[in-house]
Amino acid sequence: MATLTFPIFFLMAILPFSEGYLTYIAARLPLKGFRAAPGAPWPMPKEWTNFTEQFTVDPKTFSIVHDVDCDILVAAEKRYQDLLFGKQSGRKTPSLKQVEKLHITSGKCEKYPSIDSNESYVLKVSPGIALLESSAVWGALRGLETFSQLLYIDSNNEFKINATIIVDSPRFQHRGLMLDTARHYLAVDTILANLDAMAYNKFNVFHWHIVDDQSFPYVSEEFPALSRKGAYGPNLVYTKGDIRKIIEYARLRGIRVIPEFDTPGHTQSWGRALKDFLTPCYGDGKNPGTANYTSHAEFEIVNPILNSTYDVIHKLFSEVKKDFPDQYLHLGMDEAYRACWATNPEIKNFMTSNGFGSNFTLLEHLSTKIIIWHDPVDNGAEVGNDTIVQIWKDSSFDPNKFKPGHEYLSKVVKKGYKTIFSACWYLNYISYGQDWRKRYECEPLDFAGSEDDHSRVIGGEACIWAEYVDETNLLSRLWPRASAVAERLWSPRHVKDIDSAAFRLDQQRCRMLRRGIPAEPILNGYCEQVDWKADTNPAVSAAESTKATKPCFAFFIVTVYIYSQ
Amino acid sequence: MATLTFPIFFLMAILPFSEGYLTYIAARLPLKGFRAAPGAPWPMPKEWTNFTEQFTVDPKTFSIVHDVDCDILVAAEKRYQDLLFGKQSGRKTPSLKQVEKLHITSGKCEKYPSIDSNESYVLKVSPGIALLESSAVWGALRGLETFSQLLYIDSNNEFKINATIIVDSPRFQHRGLMLDTARHYLAVDTILANLDAMAYNKFNVFHWHIVDDQSFPYVSEEFPALSRKGAYGPNLVYTKGDIRKIIEYARLRGIRVIPEFDTPGHTQSWGRALKDFLTPCYGDGKNPGTANYTSHAEFEIVNPILNSTYDVIHKLFSEVKKDFPDQYLHLGMDEAYRACWATNPEIKNFMTSNGFGSNFTLLEHLSTKIIIWHDPVDNGAEVGNDTIVQIWKDSSFDPNKFKPGHEYLSKVVKKGYKTIFSACWYLNYISYGQDWRKRYECEPLDFAGSEDDHSRVIGGEACIWAEYVDETNLLSRLWPRASAVAERLWSPRHVKDIDSAAFRLDQQRCRMLRRGIPAEPILNGYCEQVDWKADTNPAVSAAESTKATKPCFAFFIVTVYIYSQ
Structure with a gap:
């Protein structure tokens, strides 16, 4: 027994076919669950039949082909050719049968993804031609991502893929991720990198909380002063060109972009440009524009009794609708604290004479479908059947x-509204250790309700508010914690063996690292094929990586030798 | 009142002389404390007299000169010339008097910093020649860093510095930061970047927890198998060259490098190369090398009854002493759980016949001064007066x-040992929000004791264990949280106005960002002179930054105009 232990340790330490190596907190606390073989997909497909027979792929000759004329597929082929082989210096295994082509049969080539996008697909990996079939282009994108995850490179630097049949479709239709670009500005490149990470995890909605109290980075043609006075700086804005670039990047990945212009609260930054847009508070009980900290500031919350307010909203939102092709706009409506309104005599009169109370909305006259936070419904408001x-x-x-x-969720669906669940997925709330586990364990449908009630939960969103988040930590803080949400929203409800999921999640984080997303570790260990020296200093990496292959190979031979004794 | 508010908002939003702009969670919760003027140093000097008179500096002609022959000063001059002007495109203000030179008068040019390094200095900023005087080169380094922080660039792109007199020295002699390179490997470049950040915050000890259970990245000439079998990978190691590079980089910044080779626990990775180094546990009560999870693994903890164990330790530590010039080695000694030992009949006999109990140490025969974690003292062991x-x-x-x-601290100092405090500074333990505040509020001497007791607290260390930390998040997770520890350890005890400190800390984080350290935000806002677009895509930045100056300038003019109405 004692003599056997060392080679086993030893083997674990290099694990020749591992893409990521996750290890314990202490030797006396071995990891639970099953260590996934390399090439395990994330999120878990609906049906995944993984055969033991292995094939190889030759990076020099492999090709992706498709039979419909579709710009999205053309772009995806190019992208995945890079993702499959780009940064890796692998080769085929001569002794194995080859997968020579991936043939995509895709139905409809729609221009933009929508709430009705069909993302289902069937993938068959076999020698010669692997097949990917979907009824719409969106399923082809999801299937391509899965295919790229099945392929892995072993410690011999050879590409391998198992014989596989996958029949897949998402459990929830709306699988979103919310970024907040108002509390801290995020560069366009970072938003694009995040869209990549979303695609790697099969998210399909980028909910863009673009403006808030702190800043107004959206550049409006109708109201240029909004960003000129309300943005953090002249460079810290999103131009029409930036927005087009982000929407196009998202579209090619099957991701909808839904902007949120939060009203009537969270509008402090609008007030820097728009005199009268905010309500003057009477903090001293006598004078408009006086604060009563910490109850309210000098001016706060949209002023609901001026026509100019509605005019601004209408014009601005009309412009926003032109910029963002999605059918939905997110109007916020959260945390519209009444403290300031309650001090203002004109508003009190207005409320009394207009029956204005919990029913105040700014929804009228907008030819768009809308999403709002649940506060108004909580306060008893009717917000429209389609909302x-x-x-x-x-x-x-x-x-x-x-x-x-879940209590709020249950109440809202029982009123008949379609809902998106985010309550357990506020990823700005960090905690020590394996925080992803509680994100993973959160089940949206974990409330008593009819089948109809449950069917009104159309999905969920991981949200990251930016009080303490900017370029320095956004991606590492989000990933792979958001991946946990991705699997919960995509995979069947029964996929919940969390200890085994940890090994797949680790693979997924290593995959993201190789693809340039700085996803943080979920536990001790390392990722193969990730050369940190290369990342920090490209000049060093070429030399280092050639150096690395030899000892690695020798190491492998020695292991096999010892193990076979 | 109402009409005045908008211009004030407006002014706050651009704050023409700010280096960093920190803002509220909500408008009704304005920030407390005093917003520091730009050029406020971190950590706060012992005595800082900041006059209102302003001077300018011409980046084209400014020079740092010194009057002793010292390689450390030569390197520092070069470094600070870059830090002062390198990435900034500023110019002098023609209308102001100029500081033309910084003249350094430094005493001793010691080769390595030590526990006795004198870091005190006096800095006088006046027109013509600014003076920096110190009795040793280490004080000159600290003073240079302070000088670089006093200089700032305003929104007109002009360099400014206030007339200043600073008389400074650290409160604690040992101001350390511990990195763990065993649970995750850290690239050498990252360690160097972290040394830079340490110098910007006047830390003076890099405590390098280099090996542990999970991996053994130290490459030993005496025992090459230790890293060959114990490292995470052939590239994931520290060679002699890497170590020399790190020590030299640290030396030039006045930072000691103290390696920790933790024994007798935390040695699992050693066992992969060294048969017999670990104790065989009798988990089933009969056979050696059997586990009893979660009490102990198959083999655990150094085997104390074999001569080979002491031979390994002696030879390895002799080699380590040659690599690391510091007088101190850190020997760990924490968490040496006895569960495995207690199952092994030979070790039980040995303990009985040798009176071996709480006194087990591996300290003998090492000609070095040592640091250990407090566990043995806690267990009643005598660990040597000098430890x-x-x-x-x-x-x-x-x-x-x-x-x-503080209870452990008090107990240990009252036994007469010199101590380093880390209990409240385990920065791997993250929490939501302004986590830095509790780090800042932790006062080492906050325990009842005599002056002698207090004098035995020679300093503290911020520690970041790497279970959940690697290249992806190390620097953003450490900074500026570790800066809070830096000020506590450097500045006088009375420096504790935390709300005002927040504004200086924000400046310090913006300073670090400009210098390439991805320090995370402490609250909403932004940093001037930090162009994220430039960081993510250097090609874009040149075009963008020229574009930026004009609207910024116009913006400023407009503000002044509105404000003066």
Whole structure:
């Protein structure tokens, strides 16, 4: 027994076919679950039949072909050719049968993804031609991503892929990720990198919380002063060109872009350009524009009694609708605290004479479908049958202030609204250790309700508010924690063996690292085929990586030798 | 009142002389404390007299000169010339008096920093020649860093510095930062970048927890198998060349490098190369090399009854002493759980016949001064008068298991040991929000003790264990949280106005960003002179930054105009 242990240790330490090597906190606490073989996909497909027979791929000759005329597929082929082989210096295994082509049969080539996008696909990996079939281009994109995950490079630097049959489709239709570009500005390149990471995890909605109290980086033609006065700086804005670039990048990845212009609260930055847009508060009980900290500031919240307010909203949102092709706009409506309004005599009069109370909305006259946060519904407002309601409140934020997220969810679906669940997926709330586990364990449908009630939960969103997040930490903080949400939203409900999922998640994080997303570790270990020296200093890497192959190979031979004794 | 508010908002939004702009969570919760003027140093000097008179500096002609022959100063001059002007395209203000030179008068040019390094200095900023005087080169380094922080660039792109007199010296002699390169490997470049960040914050000890259970990246000539079998990969190691590079880089910044080779626990990775080094556990009560999870693994903890163990330790540590010039080695000694030893009949006999109990140490025969974690002292062991004891346990980790850190500290100093405090500075433990505040508020001497007791607290260390930390998040997770520890350890005890410190800390984080350290935000806002587009895509930045100056300038003019109405 004692003599056997060392070679086993030894083998674990190099694990020749591993893409990522996850290890323990302490030797006396071995990891639970099953260590996934390399090439395990994330999120888990609906049906995945993984045969033991292995094939190889020759990076010099492999090609992706498709039979419909579709710009999205043309771009995807190019992208995945790079993702499959780009940064890796692997080769085929001569002794194995080859997968020579991936043939995509895709139906409809729609221009933009929508809430009705069909993302289902069937993938068959066999020698010669592997087949990817989908009824719409969106499924082809998802299947291509899966195919790229099945392929891996072993420690001999050879490409391998198992015989596989996958029949896949998402569990929830709306699988979103929200970024906040108002509390800290995010460069366009970072947003694009995040769209890449989203595609690697099969997210399909980028919810862009673009403006807020702190800054207004959206450049409006109608109201140029909004960003000129409200952005953090002249460079810290999103131009029409930036927005087009982001939407196009997202479209090619099957990701919708839904902008949020939060009203009537969270509008402090609008007030820098628009005199009268905010309500003058009477903090001293007598004079407009006086604060009563910490109850309210000098001016706060949209002023609902001026026609100019509605005029601004209408014009601005009309412009926004032209910029963003998605059918939906997100109008916010969260945390519209009434403290300031309650001090203002004109608004009090208006409320009394107009029956204005919990029913205040700014929804009228907008020819768009809308999403809002659930606060108005919570306060008893009717918000329109077609409105999608996003649930955010959760007792974990403050048990004295909030109920468990599922209670809000249950209440909203039982009123008949379609909903998006986010309460357990506020990823700005960090905690020590394996925080991803509680994200993974959160089940949206974990509430008592009819089948109809459950069917109104159309999906969920991982949200990351930016009080403490900017370029320095956005991607490493989001990934792979958001990947946990991705699997929960894509994979069947029964996929919940979290200890085994950890090994697949580790593979997925290593995959993201190789693709340039700085996804943080989920536990001790390392990623193969990730050369940190290369990342920090490209000049060094070429030399280092050639150096590396030899000892690695020798190491492998020695291991096999010892193990076979 | 109402009409005045908009211009004030407006002015706050661009704050023409700010280096960093920190803003609120919500408008009704304005920030407390005093917003520091730009050019505020971090950590706060012992005495800082900041006059209102302003001078300018011409980046084309400014020079740093010194009057002693010292390689450290030659390198520092070059480095600070870059730090002062390198990435910034500023110019002098024609209308102001110029600081033309910084003249350094430094005493001793010691080769290596030590526990006795004198870091005190006096800095006088006046027109013509600014003076920096220190009795040793280490003080000159600290003063140069301070000088570089006093200089700032305004929104007109002009360099400014206030008339200043600073008389400065550190409160604690040992101001360390611990990195763990065993749970995840860290590239040499990252360690060097971290040394830069340490110098920007006046840390003076890099405590290098180089090996542990998970991996053994130290390449030994005496025992090459240790890293060959124990490292995560053939590239994931530290060669003699790497170590020399790191020590030299640190030396030039006045930073000591103290390696930790943790024994007798935390040695699992050693066992992959060294048969017999670990103790065979009898998990089934009969056979050696059997585990009893979660009590112990098959083999664990150094085997204390074999001569070979002492031979390995002696030879390895002799080699380590040659690599690391510092007088101190850190020997770990933490968490040497006895569960495995207690199952092994030979070790039980040995313990009985040798009176071996809590006194087990591996300290003998090493001609070095040593640092250990406080566990052995806690267990009642005598560890040698000269040993420095580092306190790590804290009730915040687990209130059922540990007492408050200061209780351990008090106990250890009262036994007469010199100590380093880390209990409240385990920066791997992250929490949501302004986590830096509790790091800042932790006062090492906050325990009842005599002056002698307090004098035995020679400093502290920020530690970041790497279970969940690697290249992806190390620097952004450490900085500026570690800066909070830096000020606590350098500045006088009375420097504790935390709300005002927040503004200086924000400046310091913006300074680090400009210098290439991805320090994360401490609250909403932005940094001037940090162009994220430039960082992510250098090709874009040249075009973008020229574009930026004009609207910025116009913006400024407009503000002044509106404000003067």
